[in-house]
Structure formats: C-alpha cells, structure tokens
Amino acid sequence: MNRRRGINNKLNVISENFKKFRAESGFSQKVLCEKLELIGLNLYKADIYAIEHNKRCVKDYELLAFSIVFNRPVADFYKDVNDFS
Secondary structure, three states, X not given: OOOOOOEOOEOOOOHHHHHHHHHHHOOOHHXXXXXXXXXXXXXXXXXXXHHHOXXXXXXXXXXXXXXXXXXXXXXXXXXXXXXOO
C-alpha cells in the first residue's frame, strides 16, 4: 500500500509562507535555487514548485537554509499555520 505521509494530505505545512516569502523577496524559483546553492543547498526549480504546492516534504536543514536566504526566523514559516485543526 502506498500511503503519503503528512497532515491533512499535505507533505509540509510551510508552503503558503514559503511561497509568500519568495514573492516578497522578488526571487524567481531559479534565483532562489542559485542563492541556496551559494550556502550549500542544491535544489532544483521542480523542488521549489513541489514545496510550494505541498508535493514534497521539507527537511530540517532545508528549512534552516530558507530561513537564512529569506532572512527570517524559522518560526515565521509556521505563522498562521492552521493545518492541525
């Protein structure tokens, strides 16, 4: 049986804030990938798309890298997350 893990059929709960922070930063998916690569995290545009559309889990070290690139505390990625109700 192939079950997707997650909560409420989502593989991550940060997608909305992640997408918002990327837009606020003015980064295209390609530019975000380039900035992440500069700090040692290699992601593809398809990975960014998948995170933004809840089709991919986010690893703890990826979240830390996002926090650095977007210059935001990790806690900001969880603001207004209502997926637990």
